[in-house]
Amino acid sequence: MNLESALPEIIREATGTASPLRRCTPVGGGCINKASRIDLDDGRSFFLKSNPRALPRLFESEAEGLRALRQAGCLRVPEVVATGGGRDGLPHFILMECIAAGRPGPGFYEKFGRGFAQLHQQALADQFGFENDNYLGSTPQPNQWTSDWVRFFRRHRLGHQLKMARRNGLSDPQMDRLGQRLLDRLEDWIGHPDEPPGLLHGDLWGGNYLCDDRGDPVLIDPAAYYGRGEADLAMTQLFGGFDSSFYPAYEEVHPSAPGSQDRLEIYKLYHLLNHLNLFGRSYFSGCMRILRRYGG
Ligand code: ADP
Secondary structure, three states: OOHHHHHHHHHHHHHOOOOOEEEEEEEOOOOOOEEEEEEEOOOOEEEEEEEOOOOOOHHHHHHHHHHHHHHHOOOEOOOEEEEEOOOOOOOEEEEEEOOOEOOOOOOHHHHHHHHHHHHHOOOOOOOEEOOOOEEEOOEEEOOOOEOOHHHHHHHHHHHHHHHHHHHOOOOOHHHHHHHHHHHHOHHHHHOOOOOOOEEEOOOOOHHHEEEEOOOOEEEOOOOOEEEOHHHHHHHHHHOOOOOOOHHHHHHHHOOOOOOHHHHHHHHHHHHHHHHHHHHOHHHHHHHHHHHHHHHO
16 A cells, blocks of 8 residues: 555544545655655645655654654644554655745744743753654664763764764774864863753754744754753754844843853764764864864
């Protein structure tokens, strides 16, 4: 059976309301998966992503991240309807609320910055990590609960990516040496201030939010975990940054402590190492620039 013909039953089971499928329209713009808008005869619409060769639990972990972010109630997040597939000839899939697109309203980035800061202040966990491992793009992201932030970031973030770079033949002896020194001295750089775990989107760049038809921001495609907010803020700054009004609005709600510029560089390194591992050597020099400064 193909996914399209299975959808009415999947939707009936998940929502309790049956309707025939009217249309299935491909949506472009995704990096990895096939995306479609699903319209039913009864007027409801959904957003579907599918992939016959999805990585193990890829869509389930996306659903867990979306649910956690939505539950926090700080910014709009699509409601997950169902995940499944991977047997009976069905591709793996995630089905969620379809977000009608609009144009950023006045104060879009202020609202976004404030909501993002509120998310980081959600004291919903007493350790760093997440309920399950997930993915950063297609890189496995370990999330084992850890009481100490520096230990968590050393082992499950920077150490994990550095090990992968070595295994993938993308590092060199100098990167390995500087990386190890940075790991050894991480406490000096990111040990303070002592902030409790907050909920992070985990991969917030320009392609991972939408603007809905009310002109409000919507978070998609998370690599969610409980961590320190600056680790999330760093990704927003990595490739050109968001509109300049985003940052003062963030600061208003969640003011940064002295030393944040250095910490942000180290948090950016995690994402740059991930890009090195995903996309190759063109990210090597960007990684080395930060490693020389903080591991040298
Ligand atoms: P991928 O996981 O393959 O990177 P995305 O999650 O980025 O796919 O989705 C592909 C595109 O579909 C996005 O660029 C966005 O424009 C659109 N999109 C994502 N989620 C929704 C949604 N819930 N409702 C409507 N459109 C969406």
